[in-house]
Structures are given as C-alpha cells and as structure tokens.
Amino acid sequence: MSKSRRAKLLAAVCSVGLMAALASPVAAESLLDALTLAYQTNPTLQEQRANLRALDENVVQAKTGIRPTASLSADVARQQTVFGSLTQTSIFSPTKIRSQEGSSSGATISFTQPLYTGGRVSSAIDAAQADILAGRESLRGVEAGVLFSVIQAYVDVRRDQERLKISQDNVAVLQRQLDESQARFDVGEITRTDVAQAQARLAAAQAGLSSAQAQLAISRASYAAVVGQNPTDLEAEPSLDNLLPTTIEAAFDAAEKYNPQILAADYTEQASRARVAQAKAATRPTVALRGSVGWSDSESGNNPPFDDFDRASSASIVTTIPLFTGGLTSSQIRQQQERSNADRLAIEVARREVLKNVAQAWNGLQGQRALLISNEEQVKAARIAFEGVRQEAQVGLRTTLDVLNAEQELRNAELSLVSARHDEYVAAALLLQAMGSLEARYLTPDVPRYDPTRNAKRVNKAWGGTPWDGLILAADRILAPGIAPAPADAPMATSK
Template identity: 60%
Template sequence: MSNSRRAALLAAACSVGLMAGLASVAHAETLADALALAYQTNPTLQGQRANQRFTDEGVVQAKTAFRPSVTGSASISGTHTELANPGTSAAVVGGQIVQVPNRDHADSAGSGASLSLGQALYTGGRASANLSAAEADVLAGREDLRSVEQSVLGSVIQSYVDVRRDQERLRIAQENVTVLTRQLEESKARFEVGEITRTDVAQSEARLAAAQASLSSAQAILAASRAAYAAVVGQNPTDLAPEPSLAALLPASVEQAFDLVDKNNPSIQAARYAEQAAAARVAAAKAVYRPTVSARAGLGWDASEINSAGRQYGDYDRAVSGSITASVPLFTGGLNASQVRAAKERENAARIAVEGAQRQALQQISTAWNNLLASRANLVSNEEQVRATKIAFEGVRQEQQVGLRTTLDVLNAQLELANAEVALVVARRDEYVASASVLQAMGVLNVANLAPELERYDPVKSYNKVNHAFGWVPWEPVVRAVDKVGGPSTAVKAAPRASTTAPGK
C-alpha cells in the first residue's frame, strides 16, 4: 500500500463529521464512481482474479499429456587412477625377452550427447478426463469470481448508503442541537421575566446535553462508516450524490425471483461445475486400469578412450533408437481401487454440494425478498410519521406561546421529530440495501447493470491468452480423439434437482 493510500485510510478513520468540507466539493461522487473504483482496485477482487488466472493454467498443463516431450543432455567425464601394483609385462629388447614395469596409472576420458523424443499415443482416457476436469475447474472458478464480484459490489453499495445515512443522522443531530440551544435561550429569557420556573430551564438544559451527546455519537458513527467505505472502495468518500434507484432491476414478483435464481446464482453454477470436475476425476481414476501406449525415439553421440588409445578428437559413435511401449497395471496392492472409491466419494460430495447451494440460494432470496417487503412498508410508515410529527411539533410550539403547552411538551415534540427523521433515514438505507440483496441473491448484481459504461474484466481473455500459448502441435487433435476411444465416461450422473419455486407455491 502506498503512503498516500495509507494516509487516506487513516484520514477516513480519524475524520469526524467534516460536513462543511464535504459541502465544498465541487463534483459529487456517484455510486457508479465508487463501484468503478472498487471494481478496478479492490484487493479481494484483484486476488480472486489472480486465482482464476492460476486455475486457467490447469487446462494448459492438462493438454501437455497429448503433446510430445523433447529432452536433451550432454556429458563430459575423465578419470585418473593410480595403480597400487602395476606389475610387469614381457617385452622384446635387443632380441631378448625381458620384463618391463607396467604403467603405474590408468586414464580414461569420455564425452557424449543425446536427444530423446517421447509421445503418448494412448492413455486409456486418463488424459482426456483430466482435461475435462481442468476445464470444469475453470468454469467453476469463473462463477466463484462472479460471486466475489457481487460480494464486493454489495459491500460498496452498503458502505455508500451507510455514509449517506450517517451524514444525514449527523445533520439531524446538529439541527437538533441548534433548535434545543435556541429553546434553552428562550427558556432562560422567559424565566427571567417570570413566565416559567427553574424546572423548565433545567429540562431544556438536560435535553440540550443529551442532544450534544447524540451529536458526538453521530460523529463517531460517521467516522467509522467513512473508514469502512475507504477500506472497500479505496479512497475517502467526498460529497456523495443520491444513489440511483434499483427498481428497474428488481423482479415484479417473488416467483420471477425464484425462477432466475437457479439460472443466475453463481454459487449454484459453481457447484454444478465442481460436480462436473468431480465426475471427470472419477473417469481419470478408472482409466488407470486401461493400457497405455507411448512412443520414444532417441539420438545419441558418445566418445570415450582409455589411456589415449588412438581415438582422435571429434570421433563420436552415433546411436539411433526407437521404441513403442504398451503397458497395463496387473497388481498395485489395491491402490487403484482405493483411488477410484475416493474419487467417487468426492463426486458424491460435489453432488450433495449442488443441493446445498440450491437450498442456500433459495433461503437467501426468500430472506432478501421478505426484507425488501418489510423495508418498503417501514419506509412508507416512517414517511407518514415524519409528516405527522412535523405538524405536531409546530402545533405544540404555537400552543406553548399561548400557554396551552409546557416547555416539556415542546421538548418531547422536538425529540419525537428528531427520532422520526432518523428513523426515516435508516428506513431509506435499509430499503436500498434490501433491494441490492435481492439482486445479489438472483445473481444479477454486476457492473453491467450498475455501471454499464465501465469496461468489464473478462476472464475469457486471460484464459485464451494462455490456452493458445506456445506448445500446440498439429497432431494433438488426433491424439485426443484416439485417447477418448474406450475411455471411461466423464458425464455427470443424473440426479434430481432442488425445486426453484417459492415454498408453498
């Protein structure tokens, strides 16, 4: 993290109600601006994208089973040996046979190089199954990335409306302090002329002290919201513009919401792709019982000499070799059977996880939809409460001026008005967050709907970049087609799917 970014986060945590500074900003920050910045810089999202690129490499690695491997090697060696008992040997000297001592050491030297080419011709379907599993992992990873994107965007929306809510609460608290300060001044003035008693003044002082305490609390809450905003978005909130309506994105009925969940919810889709990957790994485990065929060719050069026995520099023996090998396991001590059983249990777990993801998604959409209905009802009630409370407050003030109401009545009316205004601000925030939660449960809380002008990250581009990298050979499709012959099936077993209709429908 840069020093400027760290300073920004510290400023968010330490700033307390900088309303005047916010009002001075010329350009209001919109929700789309916050979403765009978080979409481009949020570390959680960036980390998940890196994880997805890591997963993409699994497909490339699985494809290498269909491609040749070329290995080259070179060596040079030399040995000098001191003989403990060299002995003697007969030699003819001057026409006579005499014994002469042998050499007291032996030298040898050698050098060589080799080049080998290996190609798998048939793996019994194991390579094909591993490739299918890797491709399913990529698809599941994309759904996980989509889920993380939704979570980050949901956090941005919540932190955005939290800051706006707490700014409004601070404004209401400041206005409340201002009104109660004026009320206290009026009470003191009336006390001096004998219209009210010391009790009325004390009541005004007590309410003002409580309002000042509430103001301090509102400042602290706003500072915490600003810090949370900076953590998820990446910068301090400025003058936040009103959030746009999400009504156009919401379904017309809960039935439509349930219909879309099974198709769009990323958790369900990721679980289904994970089930496909598990089924492919079962096929890979079963393929070990089938024969494998591979070809190998080699070319080597070798030069060695003992005691410099006449070989000239550059005299190399050349050897060419080739082989086709077929193998099949006959006995592995139960290893292969155990691996097949383990793969089947992983497939069972993946199948059960699909059911669990569906149930959880149905619970999420049910909870989110009911929260939305409740928040809408609360919003309507709070709007009516604020309207009625304002009328009541003005009426109590006028009645006090003619002696029909006491100072305590005015103070109570002011408190009720402030509480109603705060409740309305909270209700608006809750309704917006509930709307976003419905969209997230449906799987449509994305930048395409929230910030359509923003350039979106496309995981397919990074996948294509590595998938079409160097390594492909012309005969790879032929090897892949041959490898599937007689191989185990990678299809997912049919299983009943969870109902996606609303409970009780």
C-alpha cells in the same frame, strides 16, 4: 502501505477532517463512480481474477499429456589408473610402476510421444475445463460481494451524513429553546424547572451529535477500505426497481438459473465426475512412441573429449498394461466416486441455501418498504404536531416540556426515516445478490467489463501444440471410461 496512503485512510476517521469535508465545496460523487472505482481497483476482486488466471493454466498443463516431450543429457568424464607394487620392507611405500589415463564422453537426445493414455488425459482436460467454469462463477460471486459492500458502504455514509445533519439541527433548535426558556425565566414567565429541562435535552442532543460524528467517521473508513478513496459529497443513490423482480416466483427462477453459488457447485460436480473417469482410466493400457539418438566416445591416452564418436539411435512403441497395483487404483476410484457423490449433494445444499436467502431477502425488502411508508407518514404527522405544540406554547397553552417532547419525537421520526430508506435500499441490493443479478453489467453498463475468457484464450494460444493433437485426443477417448451422466435431479449449469 506508504505513508501517503496511510494518511489518506487515517483522514477518514479524523473528526476535524470530517467536518472540513462536509463544509468544503467538492465535486459530487455518485454511486456509479464508487462502483466503477471498486470494480477496477478493489484488491479482493483483483485477487480473485488472478486466481482465475492461474486456474486457466490447468487446461494447458492437462493438454501436455498428449504432446511430445524431449530431453538432452550429456556427460564428460576423465579417468586415471595407477599401477604399482608393494615390497616386504616397504609396506606403506608402494613402488610406482606406470599410469594410464583415459576419457569418455557422450550425449543423448530422447523424446516421447504419447499415442494413447486410456482416457487419462482427456478426462484431466474435462476436469480442468469444468474447474475453470466453476472458478468463473466464483469470480461472479466475489464480484457481487464487492459490489454489495460498495453499495452498503455508500448508503451507510449517506445515512450517517443525514443523521449528523439532523443531530446538528437538533442541537441548534434546542439551543434556541434553551435561550428562549432562559429569557422567559428571567422575566418570571416560567420556573427554573423548565430551564433545567431544556438544559438536559440540549446536553443529550450534544451527546447524540458526538455519537453521530463518530459513526460517520467509522462509515467513511469502511467506504475508503472497499472503494479505495474517501467519500466526498455523495449524490442520492439511483433506484434499483428496474432490476428487481415483480414476484417472489420470478426471484426464485432467476436464482436457480443465474446464482453463482449454484452454478459453481454444478461445475464442481462436473469436474468430480471427470475425475472419476480419470481414476478409472488408470486401469487402461497406455501406448507411447519413444526414440533416442546418442553419441558416445571412450578413448585412452590424451585424446581430447568429443574427439571421435559412435552414434546409436533407437525407436520403439511401448505399451504399458497395468496388472496389479496392490489395490491402489480401486481405492482411488472409490475415493473419487464418493467425492463426486459429495459434490452432487453440494448442489442441492447450495440450491436450498440460495432459495432461503432469496426468500429472506424478498420478505425483508417487503417489510422495509412497508416500514418506509409508515415512517414517512410518521414524519409528516410529527412535524405538524411539533409546529402546533410550539405555537400553543407561545400563548401559554403548552409547557416547555411539551415542546421538548414534540421536538424529540420529530427528530426520532426523522432518524427512523433515514434508517428506513437506508435499510430498504440495502434489502433491494441483497435480493439482487441472492438472485445472482448484482453484476457490473447491470450497475455500471458503460464501464468496460473484465473478460475472464481472454486470458484462457491467450494461454491456450501461447503454444498451439502439434498438428496431431486433435487426432491423439480423439484416439484417447476410444475405449476410455465415459463420464457418468448427471443425476436427473441435479440442475444443469446455464450461462447467462
């Protein structure tokens, strides 16, 4: 991390910089601005997009199983042979008679064109395509998680800014109350006990102010981590009511159709069924066209390499029939079948988990809405009570402690109201995430969206293959083991 980048993040937790940010006039920042910046620059989201682009290559790699391959090999060698004899008197000194030198060279170009793989390649392509679809749903899940983190960080900062303001007002009010108590004590209207009570409340309020400043610094740091910049003057967050369902049944229906966790599990199960077919295809024969053209030269003496060549060429259709693998193929088939069973059960696991999350989020939202209404009424009543007690204290009908208690009840009610508004908004966003509707297309409709299909189209067009790819792929499915249909109780993936 660069020093300038580190300094920007450290500024989020600096109390002096915090107070300056609150006091200085800066351009207001909206939740839409934060969501847009995170959608375009968040490293977690960028990482998942890169992983998906890497996954796109699996289809390209699977298709190479029906495409021709070619290789070139060449060699140049030189030999020297020495002839000699040994005498009885010079065992270790052979007498050199003559030497002979020679060279050899050659080159071979070979190629292979698969004609039929028994369904191995077609099943691998089906599995790779299902993996990509599952990866796209995983990307949707990561996107929803990032957007939820942005929303939570945004409302956390706004909540803590309101808390800080309430704490500052509380300290100011209690300071004035202390000054008034001290003045009344000086003229003998109240006792020293009343002054001490005001001092104690002011000290507690100052401690609360320090805590509010620290909490806001923590929230600012979290905001900077997920959004990519420090928060400035944040506008009020927009309502999410237009995206929320009116009944819990509608929320359940939306979750079963669009939640990325369920859809990813379904695509993963489709991929595992394709891999079962791929394992069974290992029992089928394969047919391939093979050919080679070679040049060779072998001469004695000092002829240079590659001087005079003999050429040879061959072409053949090779059929390979598996006969016995020592139980390997049958074991792999059973293994893939059990993995497919596990993935099928994982769909139900995901469905139950999602429905549980939707039920919890829905009821949590209803509870927060009821709490918000109660807190609003509480603030209204506490404000009226505080004003009444203060006026009564001025004519001697209330004590200083009564005023302090009424003021404390008002501040607590205001803090509860701020927290209730925060929690209600977070609960709404959590329900949208559980439903699978917390997406940039709804929250930032005017921002260009990342298209996960664009890279897939690009890599598939990088090398278009041969004109006969389609024919070979169609032939590969003949007599190939079919993909077992999905169980009747397994939900089918539905694109949004």
